[in-house]
Amino acid sequence: MTPIIEPIDLFQLASGDRLAIQVYKFRGQNSGKKVYIQANLHGCEIVGNAVVHRLIEYLSDVPQEAIAGEIWIVPTCNPLATNQRGHFYATGGFHAYSGEDWNRIFWEYEPTKAALTHFVQQHFESSEGAIAQAYRGQILAAFKQELAKQERPCGVSVPELFRSKLQSLCLDADYLIDIHSSSNDGLDFTYYFPNRETEAGWLGFDYAILLEQGGDYAFDEAFLWPWIELEKAFTKAGRELRLPIDGFTLELGSGMKMCPESIARGLAGIKNYLAHRGILSTETPQPSQTKCLSSKNITRYRATVGGMVGDRLPLGSPVKTGEKLYEILSFNRQGKMPEVLTINSMIDGIVWDHAISESANQGEYVMSVLAIN
Numbered sequence: 176m177t178p179i180i181e182p183i184d185l186f187q188l189a190s191g192d193r194l195a196i197q198v199y200k201f202r203g204q205n206s207g208k209k210v211y212i213q214a215n216l217h218g219c220e221i222v223g224n225a226v227v228h229r230l231i232e233y234l235s236d237v238p239q240e241a242i243a244g245e246i247w248i249v250p251t252c253n254p255l256a257t258n259q260r261g262h263f264y265a266t267g268g269f270h271a272y273s274g275e276d277w278n279r280i281f282w283e284y285e286p287t288k289a290a291l292t293h294f295v296q297q298h299f300e301s302s303e304g305a306i307a308q309a310y311r312g313q314i315l316a317a318f319k320q321e322l323a324k325q326e327r328p329c330g331v332s333v334p335e336l337f338r339s340k341l342q343s344l345c346l347d348a349d350y351l352i353d354i355h356s357s358s359n360d361g362l363d364f365t366y367y368f369p370n371r372e373t374e375a376g377w378l379g380f381d382y383a384i385l386l387e388q389g390g391d392y393a394f395d396e397a398f399l400w401p402w403i404e405l406e407k408a409f410t411k412a413g414r415e416l417r418l419p420i421d422g423f424t425l426e427l428g429s430g431m432k433m434c435p436e437s438i439a440r441g442l443a444g445i446k447n448y449l450a451h452r453g454i455l456s457t458e459t460p461q462p463s464q465t466k467c468l469s470s471k472n473i474t475r476y477r478a479t480v481g482g483m484v485g486d487r488l489p490l491g492s493p494v495k496t497g498e499k500l501y502e503i504l505s506f507n508r509q510g511k512m513p514e515v516l517t518i519n520s521m522i523d524g525i526v527w528d529h530a531i532s533e534s535a536n537q538g539e540y541v542m543s544v545l546a547i548n
C-alpha cells in the first residue's frame with residue numbers, strides 16, 4: 176500500500192532555515208490499534224533509519240487489507256542532533272546548546288495521587304476500552320495545556336519545542352517503538368517496562384532489560400509510565416488491570432554504525448511484534464526465548480586509574496567472577512615506570528557494552544557486564 180507522507184515543521188534556525196521531520200503513515204483497510212515508530216532520536220544512533228527504511232519498503236509492498244489500524248514511522252526524527260558533528264564524530268546524543276540528553280526531555284502526564292484515585296473510583300466497573308479512552312482523553316487534555324505554553328511571548332526552549340512535535344504524533348498511539356543503539360559498541364536488545372515481560376519477548380531479541388522506575392522523562396517512558404501508574408492504582412484498589420498499551424526502546428548495536436545483523440534483527444523483531452499485536456497479517460508471529468532481566472543486572476566499569484584501555488574481552492563473551500575483563504596502561508608524573516593494571520570481573524555474566532574510546536580518565540566508562548543468572 177502507499178503511505179501518506181507528511182512533512183512536519185519543527186522550528187527555525189538563526190540562519191532563517193527551518194528544520195522538519197517527515198512521517199510515513201500506513202493506514203490499514205480495517206480499523207485497529209495505532210503504532211508509532213521512530214529512529215535516530217540520539218544523533219549518533221543512526222541504525223534505526225535503516226530499519227525503518229526497510230520497514231517502509233516492506234509495508235509499501237503489503238496490501239492495505241493486511242494492515243489493521245495504523246503504523247506511523249518517523250526516520251531521522253531529530254535532525255538537529257543527526258547533523259551535529261565534532262570533526263569525524265557524531266556528537267548529537269546531547270543538545271549542544273543546553274547540554275540536555277535528547278532522551279531525557281519529554282513531557283509526561285503526572286496526575287496527582289488524588290486525581291488518580293478519583294479516576295479509579297469513577298471507572299472501577301468500566302470496560303478496559305472505556306478506561307483507556309477516558310484516561311487517554313485526560314492525557315491529551317493535559318498535553319494541550321502544555322502546548323499552549325508555546326503561544327506565550329516568553330517562548331519555550333528548543334527541547335520543549337522539539338518534544339511537542341514528536342509527542343503530538345504519538346500520545347494517542349497504543350504501541351510505541353523508539354529505535355536507538357548503544358552510543359558505544361553494544362549488543363542488540365530491547366528495554367521494557369513493568370508487567371510487560373511477555374510482550375517484550377515478541378520482539379525476538381536474546382535479551383530484554385526491565386526499567387523498573389520512572390522519572391527519567393525518556394521518550395518511551397513518558398509515553399507509557401502514566402499508564403503503568405494507572406494500572407498500579409487499579410491494582411491497589413483491588414482490580415487487576417493490564418491494558419494493551421506498550422512502549423519499547425530498541426538498542427541495536429553500535430553508535431555511528433549500521434550493522435547489517437542489527438538491522439535485520441530489528442526489522443524482524445518489529446514485524447513479529449506487529450503480527451503478534453494483530454496489526455500486520457502478512458507474518459505469523461513466532462515466540463522467542465528472550466531472557467528478561469533487570470537493568471540492575473548491568474554492572475558498569477569505570478576506570479579506576481587514568482590510562483589507555485587494552486585487551487578487553489570481546490562483546491558477548493561469557494565471563495566469570497575474578498576473570499580478566501580488561502587492562503589499563505597507566506602513566507605517572509612521579510618519576511616511575513608506566514604500569515599495566517588488570518581489572519577483573521565482579522560478577523558472572525556476559526560482556527554487554529564497550530566504550531568507543533580506548534582512552535579513559537579516571538572515573539570514565541570503560542565497559543559493562545550483564546549478569547545473566
Ligand SMILES: [Zn+2]
Binds near residue numbers: 217220278355356358
Ligand atoms: Zn539512544
